[in-house]
Each structure stands twice: as C-alpha cells, then as structure tokens.
Amino acid sequence: MATFKAIRIDKAEKGTTAALVQFDEADLMEGDVTVRVEWSTLNYKDGLALTGTSPVVRRFPMIAGIDFAGTVESSTNPNWKSGDKVIGNGWGMGETHLGAYAEKARVKGDWLVRLPDGMSARDAMAIGTAGYTAMLSVLALENHGLKPADGPVVVTGAAGGVGSVAIAVLSQLGYHVIASTGRASEEGYLKGLGAAEIIDRNELSAPGKPLGKERWAGGVDSVGSTTLANLLAMTKYRGAIAACGLAGGMDLPSSVAPFILRGVCLLGIDSVMCPIELRKQAWARLSRDLDAAKLADITQEIALDQVIDAGAKVLAGQVRGRTVVKIG
Template sequence: MEHAKSYRIFNENNKIEGRVSDVPVADIGRGEVVFKTAYSSVNFKDALAATGVGGKIIRNYPLIGGIDAAGTVTSSSDARFKAGDEIICTSYDMGVAHDGGFSEVCRVPADWVVPLPKGLTLFDAMALGTAGYTAGLAVELLELNGMAPNNGKVLVNGATGGVASLAIDMLAALGYPVTAVTGKVAEHDFLRKLGAAEILDRASIDFGTRPLEKPLWAAAFDSVGGDQLAWLTRTMQPQGLIASFGNAGGIDLKTSVLPFILRGVRLIGVDSAVTPMVLRKRVWARLASDLKPRHLADIAQVIGLADLPDYFARMVKGGIRGRAVVRMS
C-alpha cells in the first residue's frame, strides 16, 4: 500500500478543518512500529482538535487526527513487536503532534504500543479507547486510595459522555451503588441499562453556596469541571474521593480549602495521555477482565472516516452519547 486513506486536519488561512485524503504511507508519522489500522475511535479531544473549538490543540499542521488506534503490525524495527501482532496505541502525542489513528496505516514509537490483552478484540479496544482507558485508570486510582463498594454512593457526572458512561458500566459491575447526573432527561433509560441505581436531573440539583454542604458521596467521577466540580468538593463524605478527568463545564475551579482540611476530601487528577507503561498495561489488563464493560454494544456505534465532520459538530454541542468507533476498512 503506497497511500492510506486518512482524515487529515489543516489550518488554512487561520481556519481549521479536516477532510479525507490519500496520504503517502512513507509520510505518515515516525517510529519503529507500522501497523494496519482496523479501528480508531472518537474522543472529545478529537472533536476539539478537528474543529478548532476551544483553542489550538494540534501543534503541527497538516496532521492526521485521532488519539486512538488499534490494528495489526505490518513491520517493526523494535524486537518487542513483530508482523502479525495485534496492538493498541492511544494518547501520548497521537493526533496532537504526531499523525494519529484516523488512517488506514499508522507509524508510531514502540514505547507507545500496548499488546492487545487476551479478552479484547480490536473492536473492543476502540469501543473503549482513551475514554475507556481513562475510566479504568480513574477506577484504579480511586481504589488505590480506598474506594470500595460498601463506602457509600458513587456519583458519575456528565453521565452520557464516553468516559462517564463506561465508568457507570464498570462501577455497577463491581457492585458500586452509582448515581448518574445528566442534563439529558431522554437518556435516563440508557443510564439505567448501564447500571445506574439512581439518576439526578442536573436542572433539579441545588448546588448550594456554602463552603460545605450536606455530605452525600463516598466517591465521584467528574468529566465536567467548573462549578459542578466545586459543588462536588462541598458535598463529599469524610474521606471522599473525586476523580477529575474533564472540563466540559469550564477549566476554572472556585472552592475553598474546607472540604480538604475538615473532611479529608481527596481530589485526584486522571491524566491518561502519559501514563507509566507498567500502570498502562495493568489498566488495559483490567479492561479485558474485571473492568470490561457489559454493554459495549449499547455504548458504541460504528462510523466511517467520511462521517467524522458531522460527528465532531454534534459532539462539541453535547449532542451525542456513548462512543463512536471508526472502522477503517
């Protein structure tokens, strides 16, 4: 294959837009491992990068988008991988400063590559993708800090998003009592199917104004940030744990020290982009076993490269739920 169909993003006359292009394989990426992409997936970061909404994310133009990819190795100059190996590559500089996964062929550094764990297909890996990895990493980090099913309710904010919906499925399967918060009333049945024991309509919540509110949650998973994350800090139980992994509601956080010094609340940042490989492999192994969502078929939909512009537009407006898997063939 001399050319690969790819979704390439351009910055022309200060206007960011993408289109499907035939890109010479020799010009794609850099690194020791070349693989034929079976699937990629769409993350909120991809939508922001491809549309220019929310500021400049891509550092080099033109660039093939997509922070996720899974496929089969065709060649490798690194002894850890050989032709025929099924692999996953997510995050790092993929789709930001390095050609990403929206391409029939990817070339990446070997240090970014994770062997596909037993128990996952290539499709499963991209139905999870960075979103599933982030959800799994958040569960892992909070459990290392003492989260357990018997401690009390676990709130998941922004519940219909990719990371949050997967987190609900994972947590419910592990026996956690999950409370889902969403502004999408029409999606309550979907969230119950994933395992939410309780659903709160965001419009009905009194977010309060005091430094400390009634303690409600043993743990929380937040993809929203801003005022809603500030409310979470004020409503956690003593020793409550918050995983922060998104900023759909803003990057500012206005709160006080009281939740932290009077209740021992712990706010834990979840950075999925650059995780030590030992931890990355451990989380992917769990995603293939005890953290594997039960409802991937309900959470994921399949699209093609040509469908990306419409999907990005709906995503930045909050008009999607779950995950989109991009089929390359």
C-alpha cells in the same frame, strides 16, 4: 501502498480545516513500529481537534485521532513483530504526532499495549481513550482506598463516553452509582448500564457553598469547573473525586474547605502520558470488569468519512456512549 486514506487537519487563515485525503506514506513521522489501523474511535478531544474549537492540534498538517487498534505491519522494536495485535492511545497522537484516523500509523513501540486476550480490536476502540480514562479513574479511587461499602459514588457527564464506561464498571464492582446528566431522556439508558440513581446536572452546575451536605464517598468527573467544585463540597469525610475532563470548563471555583475540613482528595487523571505499566493494568482490568454486553449496547459504528460530522455532534452533546470508527 504509497498513499492511504486519512483525515488531515490543516492551518487555515481563520482556525483550521479538516478533510478526508490521500496521505503519502513517506510523510509519516518517525517511529519504530508501523501499524495497519483497523479501528479507531471518537472522543471529546477528537471533536475539539476536528472542529478547531480548542487548540488541541499543535503541529500542521496533522492526522486527527487519538486512539487506534490494529495489526503491526513492520517493526524494528524488539517488543513487537509483524502480525501483533496492538492498541495505541495518547502520547500526543492527533496533537503533536500524526494520529489514528488513517489506514496507517507509525509510532514508537514503547507507546503500544498488546490487545488483551479475548478482546477484539473493535471492542478495544469501543472502550477507547474514554473508557481507558474511566478505568484509570476507578483504579485511582481504589488506590485511595474506596470500597463499595463506603457509600454511593457519583459520575458526571454520565451519558458520555467516560461516564458510560465508568457507570458500567463501577456498578459491576458493586458500587451504588449516582449518574448526573442533563438529558432526562437517557434515564433508561443509564439505569441499563447500572446506575442506581439519576440526578439532573443542574443540581451541580450552579455556584454552591464551600461545603454542602455529604452525599457521596467518591466520584468520577469529566466536566470540571463549577460541577467539580460542587462534587468536592458534597463528598463525604476522607472521600475522593477523580477528575479527568473539562467539558464544562478548565476553571475550578472551589475553596480549600473540603480538603482541610473533611480530608477530601482530588485525584488528577491523565491518560495521555500515563506510564505504560499503569496502561497495561487498566486494559487488563477493562477486559475483566467491563461487561461485554453493556459495551455492545452503548456502542455505535461509523465509517471514516463520517468522522468530521460526528466530531461536531459529540461537542454538542448529541452523542451518547461510545462511537467506533471502521478504518479498514
């Protein structure tokens, strides 16, 4: 095809614009693998890019979307051949490299991960960057030495994409999961994922003391700011918090007290430039440790022409779980 459908973001006089357009294949960026995109997904970062709320996009015009799953159409990379099923996420897609909300993508083959056996392309995008980030957080906590016997773990932004997958995986591994949410109506949903307790996010969103009562051995935080500071202050001796998001802000109004008095560790999680071997490990674990039935329960599907509206909703906290985007 000479052209294909894509959501293009352009620089405007004030901010940016996003529109579904016909994109010329000749304008795809350099790469040694061309993929026929079949599924994508909607993440918080996608919402920021689509709405122009944050300067996520650093090249114009840009095809939005940081995740895709599909089939290799052509390749000059020795690791990939036509017909291979692949997952692509991060590496600047949708930011500095033309992204995933399109019927075609051209990328470096070194960015791609093979679709795990038994996992469909749709399921891979039901997991998406949010779920893959959640698993990177779990792996970091495990590498720190955290075990279910050490005590409860807390998950913030619990009804969101990262939070939903983190709860499902951690409960499957045997952890007692405390879910923090601002949506009391989601209690049934969160307990269905495996959360043992639900707490109101207001317990964590107000400025707190440098050290608080020890409440959890570890946690996964996608909120940042005061919430993360309070998580650290309430973490048990030699516990750890994996920080992977900034929905509440980029600041961290904390102190050194949790680190030097309780030996608490703050584990930074980066999904964008994560080394390929760790990516492979995360996707292999997701194929094993994420209950397929729970994944199906938290997933909704939209079409490519619904993505722009959905981007605003995810920022407004009106989307729970995971949203897959049918491209083909």
